[in-house]
Amino acid sequence: MTAVTEADALRTPRRSRRSTTLAIGCVLVGMIVAVAVVSFFWVPYDPADTSGDRLMPPGLPHLFGTDKLGRDLLTQLMIGARIALTVGVGSVALGGLLGVAGGLAAGFATRWLDDTISALLDILIAFPTLLLAMLVVAVRQASLGSAILAIGLAMSAIVARLTRVLVKRVLSQDFITASRTSGTSWPRVVTEHVLPNIWPTLLVNLALQLGLAVLAEASLSYLGLGPPPPNASWGSMLQEAQATVLTSPVGAIAPGVLLVVLVIGVNLIADGLRDVADPTRRRTR
Amino acid sequence: MSLLDVTGLGVRSGQGRELVSDVSFTLEAGARLGLIGESGSGKSLTALAIMGLLPTGMTASGSVVLDAPGLPRTQITGATERDLNGLRGRAVTVVFQEPLTALDPLMRVGRQLAEPLGRRHGLRGAALRRAVVAALEEVRLTEPDRIARAYPHEISGGQRQRVAIAMALACEPALLIADEPTTALDVTVQAEVLALLDGLVSARGMALLFISHDLAVISRITDHVLVLRDGRAVEAGAVRDIVNAPRHPYTRSLVDSARELDSPLDRITL
């Protein structure tokens, strides 16, 4: 009775916060997605077109100006959106798949398998992403695929470790034992109780990882380990703009702002989705 | 043949520590036994050992034989998971101490209750929904429709424990183990839930293993107790005898503290 009133008190502000969170996140990410989709059909200039004047300020005909080689910045930003989303979604798909699978295996495993996987994960996590990326690039050359592979692999270790902990924590809870005391079969316990209890947290973490992956791609590109020009990612734009940031700030600010918009948008969506998935955080009916 | 026959039950932790040792008792169909002991005395582990659900790493020794009507007589220690799963629910089930953690926080109460009900009685759809509401009414929950649609955090502790009892009863087990089912509840609710449990267990002729650290609570439910201390049985017998003439010093201290805390105990010393 007390519990209900307390929960009621907590709920009312929650709902409005959840719906706005989700809505704002969708708008932010939606904008970037729209730009990326348009870039497949139309960009103002050829990305390799260096015919424009160098380092032009925003205006016409180059809406966002040009870079130091005279390439159109808007074109680069649009293609950059495509690359950022591809890297984000691609590496989360790879890292999420590997990580969740490995984490589930370790979480449900008995001693030795769990120990083996945990040891592997510790090594993989201790391994710097950058070094991993350089190894991948050394084997496969710098490309979008290499960036996704490196970022996805590094991510998989982190996701796996989280998944493992989540599984162990849920398995140790009374309601799992309670469900088993009534004769629920093990596979049913897993699908009905274990997975539903870990995925809200996993989901939020994967969204966070998507944001981090976009940032990681930016730093790889910044170091010249990302996809090669002329298809510039936001990271490589940042890198190229750094020498001229004082004279032509748009080239540095614009990709930075878009990066932040995407990362924040994804995190807001994740937050909103978690509130939908977790009834203890949600207002009822 | 007894419904439950526990002989020389021992439980060892993964590190080899003896958590329960040499516990023996029997329980006939429809009979009741109280298991009393302070916190950490091994009461819950004894219950889990009977279910074959000890935490990973722990091992059970000795013999636990369950012989429920209509089910194969089974030696629990050493049985396969498959055999055990056939017994869980039908032969024996548990109501836990903490009703909040014993319910899945992300699943509506009605759906959790539908799980054992549907499996035990082969119900689906509208018939299953009706059975869920009926089961909630049986544990005297008003507004069963609202409660069925609620998540565990949306109902009170007493209501949760009633739901947990309904889930256990839905299995119609031959033996119900109640592991301190009222400890987490406040005193008035405690009395109601005890009375409810008492009535429902009698009505269905179930055997009851009632676990508690509170002699006064146990005395309301059952006539016979087994006193556990540090994983060992130190005394067993009728509640009346144990209250009037405790033989073991530990039992005496239990009785004394119960006297201090609870006047209802005086009733049964008459």
Ligand SMILES: Nc1ncnc2c1ncn2[C@@H]1O[C@H](COP(=O)(O)OP(=O)(O)OP(=O)(O)O)[C@@H](O)[C@H]1O
């Ligand atoms: N998962 C576990 N791993 C290791 N030791 C455990 C575990 N669970 C219980 N123990 C130990 O086993 C002993 C008996 O525990 P048990 O839970 O059976 O006590 P209890 O009598 O039910 O106590 P309470 O009244 O507090 O519920 C305790 O000393 C406890 O520390």
Ligand SMILES: [Mg+2]
């Ligand atoms: Mg206990």
